[in-house]
Amino acid sequence: MTDELRERKYAQIPELEVRNLCKYFPAGKGRVLKAVDDVSFVIRKGQTLGIVGESGCGKTTCGKTCIGMLMKNSGEVLFQGQDVHGMSKKERFAFTSKVQMIFQDPYASLDPHQKVYNIIAEGIKVHKLAKDRKDEEGQVMRLLEMVGLNTEHANRNVHEFSGGQRQRIGIARALSVNPEFLFCDEPISALDVSIQAQIINLLAELKAERNLTMLFIAHDLSMVKHISDNIGVMYLGNMVEMSPSVELYAKPYHPYTEALLSAVPIADPDASEKRKRILLRGDVPSPVNPPEGCRFCERCTKCMEVCRTKRPPLKEVSAGHFVACHLYS
Numbered sequence: 615m616t617d618e619l620r621e622r623k624y625a626q627i628p629e630l631e632v633r634n635l636c637k638y639f640p641a642g643k644g645r646v647l648k649a650v651d652d653v654s655f656v657i658r659k660g661q662t663l664g665i666v667g668e669s670g671c672g673k674t675t676c677g678k679t680c681i682g683m684l685m686k687n688s689g690e691v692l693f694q695g696q697d698v699h700g701m702s703k704k705e706r707f708a709f710t711s712k713v714q715m716i717f718q719d720p721y722a723s724l725d726p727h728q729k730v731y732n733i734i735a736e737g738i739k740v741h742k743l744a745k746d747r748k749d750e751e752g753q754v755m756r757l758l759e760m761v762g763l764n765t766e767h768a769n770r771n772v773h774e775f776s777g778g779q780r781q782r783i784g785i786a787r788a789l790s791v792n793p794e795f796l797f798c799d800e801p802i803s804a805l806d807v808s809i810q811a812q813i814i815n816l817l818a819e820l821k822a823e824r825n826l827t828m829l830f831i832a833h834d835l836s837m838v839k840h841i842s843d844n845i846g847v848m849y850l851g852n853m854v855e856m857s858p859s860v861e862l863y864a865k866p867y868h869p870y871t872e873a874l875l876s877a878v879p880i881a882d883p884d885a886s887e888k889r890k891r892i893l894l895r896g897d898v899p900s901p902v903n904p905p906e907g908c909r910f911c912e913r914c915t916k917c918m919e920v921c922r923t924k925r926p927p928l929k930e931v932s933a934g935h936f937v938a939c940h941l942y943s
């Protein structure tokens with residue numbers, strides 16, 4: 615095979631491919647909690663998939679299972695064509711430098727008594743990425759500058775920093791091993807609103823500079839719009855809609871997505887006044903005993919008879935725009 619052919623073949627392989635992924639937890643008395651139930655998606659190199667949905671819908675479980683932090687029950691996860699759940703120890707070690715995670719809470723995910731230098735240098739040491747101590751120091755300093763911190767911060771302890779600064783340290787730590795893929799699990803939800811946009815902008819810049827591929831989880835649709843190429847909407851363990859980002863905001867199909875979008879603040883007061891806020895009825899049902907048909911049916915204002923008995927498949931309604939709803943079948 616020529617180099618060109620090999621390159622073309624490689625370009626067709628998605629960075630991450632998830633097929634019919636299921637992750638269940640035991641819920642006592644022989645019952646199971648279906649945290650992620652038959653979820654499929656693809657992320658191409660350099661693209662970001664944002665996943666949104668209410669608390670408990672399975673976003674974190676889905677992401678962690680995708681990067682092998684949790685075992686799957688069934689389905690398949692392929693990273694650059696390689697089975698994430700079937701790696702040898704050596705393959706797994708290489709995978710841990712290619713794939714990194716940024717956590718939700720920078721207060722919980724960084725040891726407050728550690729020096730910033732040690733936190734950032736750890737991955738460089740483990741993966742032997744520096745020639746010598748001088749090279750290591752140079753890399754740490756460059757990473758600090760890259761995430762907008764001062765190089766003098768290297769010798770301070772984590773507890774001296776604010777939430778936003780801690781998240782920058784977390785990002786520098788993740789980038790220290792030159793990853794190709796970032797799993798960001800609500801990286802801004804623990805931060806002040808004023809800081810949130812700064813961190814999103816930083817991640818967007820780094821993504822563009824390094825051609826990173828990202829799985830970006832968020833609670834609501836307001837913050838993922840600008841960073842995501844595609845957005846997936848999860849409800850109770852299922853992906854109910856998936857679409858290119860711009861199109862999802864312009865033309866949502868699923869009644870759940872419509873409700874989530876109606877809660878996104880609009881800057882223009884006129885437009886904001888005209889828009890109707892859709893209030894969802896009731897609470898999210900338990901994933902231990904979810905409704906038989908469409909999992910959203912009990913809260914849906916457009917619920918039909920078929921929705922109560924038959925689960926709608928995820929169907930392509932326009933190019934790259936998928937929705938799981940009987941209104942469109």
Ligand SMILES: Nc1ncnc2c1ncn2[C@@H]1O[C@H](COP(=O)(O)OP(=O)(O)OP(=O)(O)O)[C@@H](O)[C@H]1O
Pocket residue numbers: 639640647649667668669670671672673674675676833901
């Ligand atoms: N280790 C576990 N053992 C048992 N149940 C779990 C475990 N982890 C998650 N769950 C359950 O799985 C479901 C999905 O949880 P998950 O944390 O993935 O949701 P989430 O969408 O990330 O929520 P949040 O927005 O609050 O972070 C929830 O019902 C949760 O209680």
Ligand SMILES: [Mg+2]
Pocket residue numbers: 673674675799
């Ligand atoms: Mg979560």
